[in-house]
Amino acid sequence: MNKHIWHRSAISVAMALALAACGGGGGSSSTDDSSSTDDSVYSLTISSSANSADSRMTCNQGADVAACDLRMYQIMVEAFVNGDDSINYNTGYGPSEHKGDLQGIIDSLDYIAGTGVNAIWLTPIFNSCKGETSDAKLEATGYFACDYFTVDPMFGDSAKLKELVDAAHDKGLYVFLDGVFGHASGIGITMDNVPSSLSGLAEPATLTSSSSTCTVSSTQTCFDYDSSDTLAFFKAVAAYYVTEYGIDGWRLDQAYQVPVSDLEAIRGAVETAAAARAADGEEWGTLGYMVGEVWSGQDYIASNGYGTSSAPGLLSNFDFPMHYGLMQAVGSETSASSNSDASALYASWNDGSVYPDFAIPNLFIGNHDIPRLGDLLQRTGRGDVDEDEYWLRHKAVFSFMAATSGPMTVYYGDEIGDQLDGFSTQVSSSTCASQGLCDDHVSRTDGRVLGVTEDSLTTNETSLKAYVKSLMDLRDDHPALAQGSLTRISDDDNVFVSRKDNGSDQILYLLNTQGTDAVVTLSTTALGDDGTLDNLLDSSDSLSASDGNYTITVPAYSGVFYQIN
Known part of the structure; x- marks a missing residue:
């Protein structure tokens, strides 16, 4: 509750320093980063996987427990x-x-x-x-x-x-x-x-x-x-x-x-x-x-x-370290840098390496003690409610949560990108409590519930809510997302590329943390398969390898899921 300030401050500062000390993720020798001559596109070539499969990133070592897909x-x-x-x-x-x-x-x-x-x-x-x-x-x-x-x-x-x-x-x-x-x-x-x-x-x-x-x-x-x-x-x-x-x-x-x-x-x-x-x-x-x-x-x-x-x-x-990594990679946070750096995902300070095998981390975007993602995006100039970037960043954050093994938590209103009008300009440390605008309680807004408190939602709110529902259904249908082992195929700063495996359920997930489209050339060697890739959220998108490579376009601030056949 309101007594968390010392913990929150310590973790934010520590993670900011850790990220700075690491200098970002860079890329491994297996990843060839080459910016396209077209400034509107980021190109990434991956010839071999930067990491092997990590069983620690299963949920409870792959145990078939209902808690994994909470x-x-x-x-x-x-x-x-x-x-x-x-x-x-x-x-x-x-x-x-x-x-x-x-x-x-x-x-x-x-x-x-x-x-x-x-x-x-x-x-x-x-x-x-x-x-x-x-x-x-x-x-x-x-x-x-x-x-x-x-x-x-x-x-x-x-x-x-x-x-x-x-x-x-x-x-x-x-x-x-x-x-x-x-x-x-x-x-x-x-x-x-x-x-x-x-x-x-x-x-x-x-x-x-x-x-x-x-x-x-x-x-x-x-x-x-x-x-x-x-x-x-x-x-x-x-x-x-x-x-x-x-x-x-x-x-x-x-x-x-x-x-x-x-x-x-x-x-x-x-x-x-x-x-x-x-x-x-x-x-x-x-x-x-x-x-x-x-x-x-x-x-x-x-x-x-x-x-x-x-x-x-x-x-x-609750997985506070990964929460902060996710906010640094795609969203925004209160104390540490927010630099759209995909290397903040599974960095040395949040990769779970010190957790025991039975651990079931629970990932979240926000809660009642921190500003909403929407409030932070506006405070840091990373998207306002009338800008596409605001909604794309929300969807990108939700996509990463859906691709992460273990339970996940959605704070009420985040599924529609809720925020408090004027928070980014009104907040003041001397008057925030009387205004109801302090960082540790600004998200305690009235619930906005369609059919109960709201007669309608905006087009963007409706779109985000539908996208969140599609991700939840995807997790329900694919045990690899909720329980699978993780293979981080690339350590690139701009595009997170991973593979999730649970038995015969195998999924490729890519997350573009940048404001430009990314074109990823992924070798069959790096993926570990050479079958077709079917987009799980777009049935019209099916990819086959050509000359040993897949060519995958990942839109700006977006996550994509492919079934590996």
Whole structure:
């Protein structure tokens, strides 16, 4: 939540320095970069693959697990959609009207399912004791709970949560809740509503002074995991919502506040509860997926999120390093350089080389704590909503996500390129909070849901949403995208060329990070095949090799997918 600044700043600066130190990706001896005499075209010749197949880039070493193809849709509950005007916060951080609730999400499920995602992640829905702390805006976020066993009455109640979970499942959507298991409201938590099935559960212990990961204050209580009561409490909370509501797992906020050995124990409780539901013949609530937010570099994520092969913590964590690489390559970010350099994809600081074999990184474009891609593009002059570049960059970023093994997360509104009008000129460090324009909450806008809050979308918004749906369907149909091994065929600065393999499903993916079209001459030796290439998003585009080479045109700021036959 709002306590992430030190992690976010550190990772952005570190990655910027790493990229600068590397001097870009250059090209390997196997790649001949030669600019065409036509300034409107970039030419790239690849005679042999720059890298061999990398099994680390499979999802969980190629295991056939549903988590690998999770396509999650993140919802900031208090900001999203007003479905019940009698229970709203009406205040909060960010520019929304802060009237979101569970009914608004239920009303929006058809739209959400129509984007091609297969899961929703809700920011915390636990009671935050509205009006009892010194910060009403923090209460609205949900990240400072006072009661882990009741639904925030400003969002709904337990019956409404169960209705939402069941309705989402009926539409084929997994449901994940947000667990804040390292800190809570500054007033502490109540044990008054512990369910009878958990009678005798002890209150978690709290810290009396700040730790390296959690600051004790009037608005924040920090939990002490040196006490066995704390671990027992959160194991019970995590399992309870699986057992009683049928949720499919958790996202853990600031997961580094919980010791990695305790993350393993909490995960074990969730997986046990999910397995029990499966044994009872339940269709849903059986996945037991958990993903951690450890906002830092990959070494810190490895040690404080994943743990080791012999002592695993969480099996999945958000891939902040690759997020920053993707933003540098195609999009834009707040702190590090954004230079359209494809070498920022799988650079030494974000290639996942330090993660254990079981790791399932979860890639994302944005979330509730950073500006939207659209806002950043406008701030850095890399495309405005009335320019083609804005929409092409969005599509390019989504295409890379679709081509990356492991789960992916879409922040609500990004599927239509949403942004806040005027953000690039209005933001000021001295007045941003009162304006709702600070970087760490500007994306908490009202949800724009066709058929619920919107009667229509613009042509560009409609086109992007349809493109995102086509990518989601592509992942659904092709296990190579969600689970395949990765072969980075080229280390070129301008065009990312890779191959994904999962059994007989073999796909060539190319991403042009530049503003000019690219013509790639790819040898059959470099590809490792000599069959036809069929464009998976354009049935009229089928390529055959000529004299041992394929000639592939990749439009500016675009990703293309070819089935290798």
